[in-house]
Amino acid sequence: MLFKAAMSDPAHPDRNRRKLYGRRKGPKLSQRQAGLRRTLLGELAYDPASDPFSQFQNGVQDTSPLREAQAGEGAVAGPGREAPLESIARSARGASEGGRGSIKEIWLEVGFGAGEHLVWQARNHPLVGMIGAEPYEMGMAKLLTKLEETPLNSVRLYEGDGRDILEKLPDQSLGRFFLLFPDPWPKTRHHKRRFLQMEMLDQLARVLKPGAELRFATDDKSYLLYALERLMAHPAFEWLATGPSDWKNRPADWPPTRYETKAIKGLPTFLRFVRRKGSGTSLSAAASDKKAS
Numbered sequence: 001m002l003f004k005a006a007m008s009d010p011a012h013p014d015r016n017r018r019k020l021y022g023r024r025k026g027p028k029l030s031q032r033q034a035g036l037r038r039t040l041l042g043e044l045a046y047d048p049a050s051d052p053f054s055q056f057q058n059g060v061q062d063t064s065p066l067r068e069a070q071a072g073e074g075a076v077a078g079p080g081r082e083a084p085l086e087s088i089a090r091s092a093r094g095a096s097e098g099g100r101g102s103i104k105e106i107w108l109e110v111g112f113g114a115g116e117h118l119v120w121q122a123r124n125h126p127l128v129g130m131i132g133a134e135p136y137e138m139g140m141a142k143l144l145t146k147l148e149e150t151p152l153n154s155v156r157l158y159e160g161d162g163r164d165i166l167e168k169l170p171d172q173s174l175g176r177f178f179l180l181f182p183d184p185w186p187k188t189r190h191h192k193r194r195f196l197q198m199e200m201l202d203q204l205a206r207v208l209k210p211g212a213e214l215r216f217a218t219d220d221k222s223y224l225l226y227a228l229e230r231l232m233a234h235p236a237f238e239w240l241a242t243g244p245s246d247w248k249n250r251p252a253d254w255p256p257t258r259y260e261t262k263a264i265k266g267l268p269t270f271l272r273f274v275r276r277k278g279s280g281t282s283l284s285a286a287a288s289d290k291k292a293s
Contacts, residue, residue, distance in 0.1 A: 033141035040144050046131050046156035048168040055156055056103040056129040103129040105175035110162030111182050113259055115143030120255040122152045130155045133162035169207040176213045181259050184220035196227050202282040205236035210277035219268045235280055237273040
């Protein structure tokens with residue numbers, strides 16, 4: 001109760017964070033990676049100020065494993081076929097002309113690392129528009145390399161702070177949100193740098209549709225407790241777990257990432273929360289409603 005009371009105060013420092021922490025630069029990019037940042041990233045760039053659905057092409061290619069198996073070797077570039085980069089570029093340019101197209105939902109992953117999870121989700125959900133935000137240049141370069149080799153025209157990328165996207169998204173526009181193995185900032189004085197703050201949960205409550213999922217994973221015990229404390233305190237989110245296996249075992253539609261397989265900190269924990277229907281978007285609003293009633 002004390003935690004909820006403190007968090008309901010708009011002046012509480014945990015509700016006002018707006019600085020991007022962490023690395024942007026890393027090892028020098030290869031010539032190929034640098035070239036993809038100049039070309040392919042521009043074609044797939046997501047604009048937070050524009051309508052999200054309008055940025056995906058009209059008519060989404062089915063890139064699911066079943067469709068690929070049926071297609072056989074047909075995806076290889078050759079006479080009469082476009083090379084992967086040309087195919088993606090043409091598809092991305094079509095977004096400005098095609099309106100909502102065949103995209104049925106928009107999902108967002110913030111901090112996608114090298115992009116393994118994002119690519120898997122896009123391949124297995126061809127009617128979902130996947131937005132990925134990643135400020136780290138090398139991470140973006142690695143994903144661009146994957147997308148050049150395996151074109152996915154349902155992916156849009158933002159090389160920057162994921163909060164820029166969330167602030168501009170329309171209400172109830174996201175079908176799913178992923179925050180997987182974010183930087184834990186383990187020192188107490190650095191906890192303010194963690195992505196999951198109460199202000200961010202208010203924003204997520206606003207943009208997630210009722211019934212939409214928020215997925216969070218970490219291998220850091222302190223961040224796990226920190227995240228659970230805040231998620232459980234927020235009135236807009238409900239934990240889907242019914243037993244230990246629900247957070248100890250990775251769900252079937254939650255592919256492992258390279259970071260996860262390294263198990264740097266320890267065993268990972270997987271949290272799935274759902275956006276409650278009919279609840280407020282902020283803890284302070286819920287407290288005010290309760291007081292008024």
